[in-house]
Structure formats: C-alpha cells, structure tokens
Amino acid sequence: MKNITYIIFGILFGIVLTKAEVISWFRIQNMFQFKELHMYLIIGSAVVVGAISIQIIKALKVKALNGEDLQYGEKKFTKGFIIGGMMFGFGWAITGACPGPIFAQIGAGEYPAFFTLAGALTGSYLYHSTKHKLPQ
Amino acid sequence: MNWFFEPWNWYIAGPIIGLFVPAVLIISNKMLGISSAFDHICMIASPDAKKAIFNFKEKENSWKLFFVIGITIGAIIVSKFLSSAPLHFLPEHYYSVPGYAKLFAGGILVGFGTRYANGCTSGHSIFGLSILSSASLKATLSFFAGGLLYTFIVSLF
Numbered sequence: 663m664k665n666i667t668y669i670i671f672g673i674l675f676g677i678v679l680t681k682a683e684v685i686s687w688f689r690i691q692n693m694f695q696f697k698e699l700h701m702y703l704i705i706g707s708a709v710v711v712g713a714i715s716i717q718i719i720k721a722l723k724v725k726a727l728n729g730e731d732l733q734y735g736e737k738k739f740t741k742g743f744i745i746g747g748m749m750f751g752f753g754w755a756i757t758g759a760c761p762g763p764i765f766a767q768i769g770a771g772e773y774p775a776f777f778t779l780a781g782a783l784t785g786s787y788l789y790h791s792t793k794h795k796l797p798q
Numbered sequence: 799m800n801w802f803f804e805p806w807n808w809y810i811a812g813p814i815i816g817l818f819v820p821a822v823l824i825i826s827n828k829m830l831g832i833s834s835a836f837d838h839i840c841m842i843a844s845p846d847a848k849k850a851i852f853n854f855k856e857k858e859n860s861w862k863l864f865f866v867i868g869i870t871i872g873a874i875i876v877s878k879f880l881s882s883a884p885l886h887f888l889p890e891h892y893y894s895v896p897g898y899a900k901l902f903a904g905g906i907l908v909g910f911g912t913r914y915a916n917g918c919t920s921g922h923s924i925f926g927l928s929i930l931s932s933a934s935l936k937a938t939l940s941f942f943a944g945g946l947l948y949t950f951i952v953s954l955f
Binding site for chain 2: 675738743778782783
C-alpha cells in the first residue's frame, strides 16, 4: 500500500517535470547560457514554496499522517558536496538531465536517455567502489 | 484549459514542485530526493554492487525506487495524453553512436557526482534549500558552478 503511494507521488512528480520541460536538454542549455530564466524561476519558486511550507510545519508542530514525528535534517557536509557537485553539474549540462529527469526522458520516449541511465548506474557503482580513497 | 496541454509556465510548475516537500514529508515522512535510487537499482542488478554499497540506508531510501517508476509513468502519460504537440527533449545529434557515448559519459558524471555529493537537484536544491541547509546550498552552488564551467569551456571551441 505504501509503495502505491510512492508510485502515485512519482506519477504526479513526473507529470509536473515533463509539463514544465525541466527534463529538456534545450531548457538546461538555455539555463547555463542565461538565455532564459525558466529553470531559475522554477527552482526558485519551488524553494520559496518548500521553505514556507517547512516554516508552517515547524510553527504548527505538524506530525506525519501516521502520527510519528517528522524526520528530516540537514545532511553532513563533506568535500564531496563540492567536488561531486561540480561533476554532477558537468553531467547535467552534457545530458540535459538530473536524476529524476533521466527517468522522465525515457518515459517521454527519448530512448537515448537509456544510455544516460546506464552511465548514471555505472557512475554510482564506481563511486561506491572508490569512495574509501576519495577526499571526504 | 488549453494551457494545460501546452508547456507549463514556471509560476504553475515551480510552486507545485515545491509542494512535494511538505506533501512527501507529511504523508510518508520521507525527505524528497532521487539520486540514491541509482544505488538501489545497482544493488538489485549486481551482487558486486551490493558489496560496494554496504551502508545503504534501505529503510530511508527504498521508496525512491517506486518514486522513479512513477516518474517514468508520469512522463509516459504526458507524452501520450497531455501534450498538444509531440515532445522533444533531446537534440537530434544524440540519436547517433557518438551521441550515445556522450550521454553515457555524462551519465557517469551524474551518477558519480550525485552519490559523492550525497544528493541531486531534488534532494539538495529543492529539499535541502527548503530546510535552509547551508550544506545543500554549497552543493547547489557547486552544481551550477560545474554546469556553467562546462558550458563556458564548450563555448570556447
């Protein structure tokens, strides 16, 4: 039952990402070339709405639907946030896809994105195989 | 309702994306994020990967597998039923062997980079910034620094 909830969340998220064209290589190019504000405005307005929601949740001490305390917190900073983050930025500009949009591109029929996905899985495996040698 | 079948404006899509932060948190008590789904798929695909990814937080992260299946279905629904014109998200030159190689190489950077940075656009730039995390701000600035640097380098040639 829980898994169905996650799939429904995914379907709705996939619809919004695709309708907003944030899964488009062209939109990503336009963002990094400062040709249009579309992506910046989407991310910016999403963060504003998300941040206001979190403040309301805190102020009203909202609990999860099942009565548990909400579990969220800041991730611990490592050097990987900078080095890995920049690597991801390169990959984002090349492929026109961050992780969610890879799946959305495939769903939208852009089948070369299967190569992006294969690369991403390989990259994840490479990271975990080498992480003990990387600066943290 | 014609706008619905056209590409959505930022002021419609952005706030809806932002609402996923409280929705997923309150309904499922999960932090929005996607990139650790790569780890999970790797673990399913290969016993070697399972050994390498020894500290995977299954309880916290396994929902993302269903989330990305949903994202794929959502995109199918949009392309089949909710668009007034055929959708094109990748340029023509990616439909070739060199194009596939470029996407694969870029994909490696996306996979390696997001795992090393412990998050991607959804986990750091949307969720992380929404909880005012300074670590996620540094990650987000690095994403953009990388993308802008790559775009600048390409523009030189």
